[in-house]
Amino acid sequence: MAGSGAGFVPPSTADFNLPPIIGNNAYSTKPVFLVLLSVLVISAFFIAASRKALVVPSKLQFAGESIYAFVRNDIGEEIIGHEFMRFVPFLFTLFTFILTNNVFGIVPFLQFPSMSHVSFPYVLAVFSFVIFHAVGVKKQGLGKYLKGIAFMPGVPKAVYILLTPIEIATFFLVRPLTLSLRLFANMFAGHLLLLVFIMGGDHLIRGVIGLKLIAPFAFAFGIGMTFFEFMVQCLQAYIFTLLTALFIAGALSDEH
Amino acid sequence: MATGGEEGALWSIMGYLLSGLIIWGGIGAAVDHWLGTHFFLLIGLLLGGGASMYLVWLRFGRK
Numbered sequence: 001m002a003g004s005g006a007g008f009v010p011p012s013t014a015d016f017n018l019p020p021i022i023g024n025n026a027y028s029t030k031p032v033f034l035v036l037l038s039v040l041v042i043s044a045f046f047i048a049a050s051r052k053a054l055v056v057p058s059k060l061q062f063a064g065e066s067i068y069a070f071v072r073n074d075i076g077e078e079i080i081g082h083e084f085m086r087f088v089p090f091l092f093t094l095f096t097f098i099l100t101n102n103v104f105g106i107v108p109f110l111q112f113p114s115m116s117h118v119s120f121p122y123v124l125a126v127f128s129f130v131i132f133h134a135v136g137v138k139k140q141g142l143g144k145y146l147k148g149i150a151f152m153p154g155v156p157k158a159v160y161i162l163l164t165p166i167e168i169a170t171f172f173l174v175r176p177l178t179l180s181l182r183l184f185a186n187m188f189a190g191h192l193l194l195l196v197f198i199m200g201g202d203h204l205i206r207g208v209i210g211l212k213l214i215a216p217f218a219f220a221f222g223i224g225m226t227f228f229e230f231m232v233q234c235l236q237a238y239i240f241t242l243l244t245a246l247f248i249a250g251a252l253s254d255e256h
Numbered sequence: 257m258a259t260g261g262e263e264g265a266l267w268s269i270m271g272y273l274l275s276g277l278i279i280w281g282g283i284g285a286a287v288d289h290w291l292g293t294h295f296f297l298l299i300g301l302l303l304g305g306g307a308s309m310y311l312v313w314l315r316f317g318r319k
Contacts, residue, residue: 152315155314162310163310165279166275166276166304169279170271174271178274243267246267
């Protein structure tokens with residue numbers, strides 16, 4: 001980074017701490033408004049898509065129905081089985097909410113994935129956690145459900161000392177943590193990656209002529225990475241919903 | 257898990273392997289800290305890794 005006067009300041013976690021928008025109100029930051037905006041966007045889209053439901057659907061209706069059918073059939077029915085309809089509203093809300101908030105990361109002018117603030121994924125994981133355990137307790141009864149988690153049938157009693165802590169940790173600690181941290185880390189790292197290429201390109205283009213020549217490559221990479229990010233954003237929304245469905249399916253099945 | 261297929265098994269297996277290492281590795285590290293030794297962490301990690309693989313076999317390999 002020789003040549004230009006001021007040194008390059010690489011993007012850091014500080015870039016995620018955005019200042020309050022309204023006065024000093026700590027709750028009026030950009031991610032909060034993005035989450036509210038996402039609710040409006042999702043509501044407006046699906047109300048518009050379903051208001052004039054026709055047998056031969058319009059493009060908008062087709063788009064809305066495709067997303068719904070994807071969540072209902074490919075996630076709900078495929079994973080949960082015959083009781084899936086009860087959980088489709090939750091799964092559908094989860095999927096569209098996460099997807100919209102993730103894609104905000106590459107929408108021009110918004111350009112911030114709300115899920116890169118870890119508290120949002122935490123709350124979503126708490127929802128999943130409470131729901132899949134509640135489903136299991138309701139279906140099997142508290143004692144039987146907990147016994148099914150902690151004690152694998154058909155194992156010598158002494159082995160339980162080894163296995164039971166792992167089972168309990170998996171169901172009550174690792175599952176919600178991995179669920180939320182996977183989403184958070186992907187969005188955080190993705191945003192950071194875009195910042196590196198775009199801010200780096202911006203810095204290069206202000207440099208000496210040799211650096212100016214490199215700058216287009218940095219921007220080109222930034223644009224390429226934006227498409228890559230779009231893929232990651234969709235994938236993470238899908239995985240979060242898929243895993244929630246899997247946990248619910250596991251709680252419903254009597255097998256363990 | 258009755259439903260979910262192989263994709264479901266994949267994610268559950270990852271969870272088990274992870275928590276095996278965390279729990280028994282964590283217990284090993286705690287014992288090390290308590291006794292001032294250094295080898296219990298390794299024992300814990302090996303034990304946890306082995307136990308979680310056994311658990312995976314019990315859940316998904318045994319039919």
